[in-house]
Amino acid sequence: MTEIIRVLLIEDDEDDYFLTADYLSQCENPRFQLSWVTNGEDALAALRKKPFDICLLDYILGPENAMDVLENLKANGISVPVVILTGQSDAQVDEMVMRAGAADYLTKTEIETPRFMRTMRYAMVRSEIENERLERHKVEQQNKAKDKFLAHLGHELRTPLTSILGYTELLLDDEKSQKIQQELSIIHTNGKHLLSLLNDLLDMSRIMANKLELSPRNIHFSAFMTDVHSLMNLAAKDKGLSLTIQSNTLVPEQIFTDPTRLRQVLINLISNAVKFTDSGQIVVTVSMHEGKGLMSPPKLQFDVEDTGIGMLPDKLESIFQPFEQIEDVMRANHGGAGLGLAISRELVHKMGGELTVSSSFGEGSIFTFCIHPGAINEDKLEQLSLTSPQAAVANNPNLHVSGRVLIVDDLREIRRLTGHLVSQCHATVGYAENGVKALEAVLLAEKENHPYHLVLMDIHMPVMNGIDALNALRRHNSNVAVVAITAASRKGLKQSLLDQGFDDVIGKPIDKAELLTVLDKYLIRTYGPTIETNERDSVLHRHLPKDDANQRKKILVVEDDYDASELMQLLLTHQGHDVLVAHTGNEAVQSLKESSFDYVLLDLTLPDTDGYSLAEEIKTFQGDICIVIVSGYEPDKERMSQLGIEEALIKPVSKEMLANLID
Template identity: 65%
Template structure:
C-alpha cells in the first residue's frame, strides 16, 4: 500500500467528521489525506477533481442513504472500495449495503479501535487484488489479440510470398532467362530469407504464448546427425569451410526427442557459425554428460564450435533474449530478426536442457547445449564416425543415363538434394516421403506400364521404414532394384542390409561419385547430348514419348509423374495471384486445373466436373475452409481435399472433417509436384 492514502469521507455530521479526521491524523504510518463532502453531488464533483484510494460513507445523509450514494457512484463508472459507517447496528442494513457493493460495514463507535484500521487495510488490499486481476485479464486479452494478429499477419504475408517465390522458380526454370539468372536468384534467396524471418516470428509467438508443443519420437542418432551434416555441408563448402562431426564418448544408438525441433536448434547454430566464419572450420562435438546434482540423469550434449569472428564478452548475456542483436561489425552484413537464438534457448528448455555460449572476440565461439535423451538404459552405445568425407581423387564422371529413379526419404531437403544429383545425370526423378508412399508409387508405376528402374530408399523413416517397405515390395513380386541409404556405421550393417534383399548400400552423406556408380550400374547409359537430339522430344508429363532407351529431360530437378491420364484439380483460393500461380504450376505438370475464388463458385463448379482433388484455402470471403469441406464432399464424396493455408491448421479440426493433407504457404513447385507425383 502507498505511504499516503487518499480518503474521501462522505459525512453530513460535522462532529463525526472531526472525530474521524482526528483519529486518522494521529496515525504515523500510513498517513491519510482526507477530503470531506456531505452528499452524493459533492462526492461526484470530488471524484472528478481527484483520485481517491478509499471512500468512508455515512449510512444516513439527510434525504439520502448509503444505498442511494452507492448507486450514484456506480452509475458514474467510479470504481473504489467503500466502507459504510453507521451509528446503529442492524444486520439487515449490513446485508443490503454489502449486496449493493460496499467493501465493508462498521459502527461509528469502532472508529477509534484497531478494527477500524484493519477494515481500511483489508478493503484496500482486496481492491489491489481486484486491480491485479483486472490488469491480468487485460494482459491476457492483449496476448490473445496479439496471437490472433500474428496468425492473421502470417497468413497475409505467406500468400504474397507464394507468388514471389513461385513465379521466380518458374522464371529460373526457363532457359530463355539465363541472362538474368543472377538477379532472379537474388529475388528467390531474399524471398526465402523473408519466409525464414516470418517463421521465426511465429515460432517466438507460439513459445511466448506457451502453445509450442514437442512431439518426441525415437530418433536414430547416427542417421539424424548425418542428415544434419548433409543439409549444412553445402552451405559450409560454399564459404570454403570444413564441417565435421566428432563424437568423444560412446552415445546411445536411439534417443527420445522431437527430431524437428532438435534439428531446428542445430541448424540454427550451424547456420550462425557459417554466417560469421570466413575461414577455418566448424565442428560439432557430441558426448554424454553423467548425472549430476542438478540433473539426476545422463544428458546428451552438443557443442557447435567455429573459428569465426567471435563476440565481445559484454554481449554474451544478451544474445539469447528475443529481438536482441549485437549492433557492431557482427551485424554489419548479416540480417535477422534477433529471434533465432532466443528460439533455440526456449526449445532446449522444453527438452529439459540448458544452452550457453563461450566466445573470444576475433577467435571464434562455442555454443553448448544438452538435452534429455529419454530412457537410454537399454540402448547400445557406440562412437559415431561422421567426420566430413575426404574428397576422392577419382575424376568426376560425366554420366548420362536414362531411366526412372524413385527417391525415398522423410526429409524434404535431403530428397531434393539427392534428386538434384540424380537429375544431373539426366535420369527422371520422383519422390516419396516414407515407405508406404514408396510402395504405392512403385506398384502404380508398374500397373501403368512405366516402372521405376531404381529406388533409393532411406532406412529410418516414419510410418514405414525402408526395410519393411522392401519386404512389402518383394511380397508384391516387384523386382525393381532397391539401394539402401543409411547413416549408420555399425559393424556388419552393410552385409545385413544386403542379406535383407537390398541390391546395394549407399552411406550418408551421399558422395556424388558413389551415387553415380550406382546409377551407372542400374540405369542405362546413353550417348550424351547427341542421344538427346536423336531421341526426340519428351512429353509434358515428364515421360518419354516412346519406350526406347532414350534419356529423360535434362531440366533441373525433374519430377516424374507416374499417371498416364491428367488429374483434374480444383483450386479454391480468393487471392488471384496465388490461385493463378498454383494453376500454372499444376498445368505445367500435365494436370487439368480450374480455379474458384469463393465457396459458392466452388460448389457450382464441382457438380458433374469430375474433379479428383481440391486445393482449399482456409480463409475465403464467404466460407471458412473447414465449413466448406463437408459441403464439397456432399457433392463429390470421393473428392480428395488438401488444405492450403497461411498458418498451421489444427490437426484435430482437419481430422474431424476427414482431411489428412495440408500445405503451408508459400506453396512451391516442389510441394505441388510431390503432392501429386504418385496419383
C-alpha cells in the same frame, strides 16, 4: 516503515465525519490519510484528482443514496473498494449494496471496533486481488490480440511470398532464363531469407506466449548428424571454410528428442558461425556425459566452434536477447532480425539444457549447449563416424535415364537434395515422408498401372521405418527395386540390409557416383553407353515405364489471391495435372456440381466463407475427395481431424511441395 492508507469518506453528517476522523487519527500503524466530501459528485471529482486506497460511503446522502453513488462510480470506471456505512443493520439493504458492487458494509456503531479495521483490510486485499485479475485479463487479451495480429501478418506475408518464390523457381528452371540466372538466384535467396525472418518472428511469438511445444521421438543420432552435415556443408564450402562434425566420446545409437527443433538450433549456430567466419573452419563436437543418479541424468553436449570475428566480453549476454544485435555486426550488414539465438536458447531450455557462449574478439567463438537424450542403453553406444559430403555432388550428372523414382525420407531438405540429383538425370521423382506414405504411394501407382521403378528408402523414419516398409511392400507382392539409404556405418550393416531384402545400399551423405551407379542399374538409360543386353532385358521387363495419362490428376484450387492461384495452377499444370481455379466458396461449389476432382487445394480465408465450412460442404458433394489445406495460417489440427483432412501446406507453396503432395 509505517504504512499509510488513503481514505475518502463520503459523508454528509459532520458529527459522523468527526467521529470517524478521530478514530482513524489514533491509529499508529497503519496511518490513515483522510479526505472528506459530502456528496457523490464531489466524490467522483476527488477520485479523478488523486488515487485512494478505499472509500467509506454513507448509505444515505441527502437526496441520493449509496446505490446512486456506486452506479456513478462504476459508470466512470472507478474501481476503488467501497465500504458502505449504515445507521443500522438491514439485511435487505446489505444484500442490495453488495450486489451493486460494494466491497463490504458496516454499521456506524462498529467504527471503533476491531471489525472496522478488519473490514478495511479485507476490502483492500480483495480489491488488490481483483485488480491483479483484471490486469492479467488485460495482458491476456493484449497477447491474444498480438497473436492474432502476428498470425494475420504471417498469412498476409506468406501469400505474396508464394508468388515471389514460385515464379522465381519456374524462371530458374527455364532454359530461356540462362542469361539472368544470377539475378534470379539473388531474388530467390532473398525471398527465402525473408521467409526465414518471418518464421523466426512467429516462433518468438509462440515462445513469448508459452505456446511452443516440442514433439519428441526416437531418432537415429548418426543419421541425424549426417543430415545436418549434408545440409550445412555446401554453405561452408561456398565461403572456403571446412565444416567438421566429430565426437570425443561414444554417442548413443538413438536419442529421444524433437529432431525438428534440435536441427533448428544446430543449423542456426552453424549458419551464424559460417556468416561471421571469413577464413578457417567450423567444428561441431559432440560428447556424452554420464549421469549421476536420478537427480543428474545423462546429457549430450554440443560445441560449435568457429575461427570467426569473435565478440567482446560485455556483448556476450546481449546476443541472446530478442531483437538484439551487436552494433558492429549490424554495420557489417550480416542481416537477420536478432531472433535466432534467442529462439535457440529457449528451445535448448525446453530440451533440458542451457545455451552459453565463450568468445575472444578477433579469434572466434564457441557456443555450447546440452540436451537430455532420453533413456540411454549403455550397450548401444557407438562412435560417431561421418563421411564428408563429396564435392562432386554439386556437379551436374551426365547420366540420362528414364523411369520413376520414389524418394523416402522424413527430412524434407534431404528429400529435396536427393530429388535434385535424381531429376538432373531426367528421371521422374516422387516423394514420401515415411514408410507408410511410401507403401501407399507404391501400391497406388501399381494399382493405376503406373508403377515406380526404384525406391530410395531411408532406414530411420517415424511412423514406419525403412525395413518395415520394405517387408510390407513384399507382403503386398510388390517387386519394385528398393535401395536402402543409411548414415549408419557399423560393420556388417550393408550385408545385413541386403539379407533383409534390399536390392542395394547407399550411404549418407549420398555419394554422386554411388547414386549414378544405382540409377543406371535400375532405370533405363536413354542415351550414352549401351548397357549389357541381358541386363537391359531384365531391367526392361521389371521396370518398363507406363503411360503417364494414368498419373494425371484433376485438381480444384480454391484461392482468393489471383497471383497465388495462377502460380499453383501453373506449377500443377507443369506436373501434368488438369487444374481448375475457384476464387470464392460459391465458385468452388459450382465447380464441384459440374465435375468431380481428385484433389481440392483449399485456402482457409475466402471472401464469402471460411475454409473449414467449405470443406464440410465439399464432402457432401464428393465424400472420397482429398482436401488439402493451403494457407498462411497454422491450421487447426482438431478441426482438420473432424473433417477428415490429413494434409496441410503452409505458404509459400513451392513446386516441390506440390510434387511431394500429389503423386
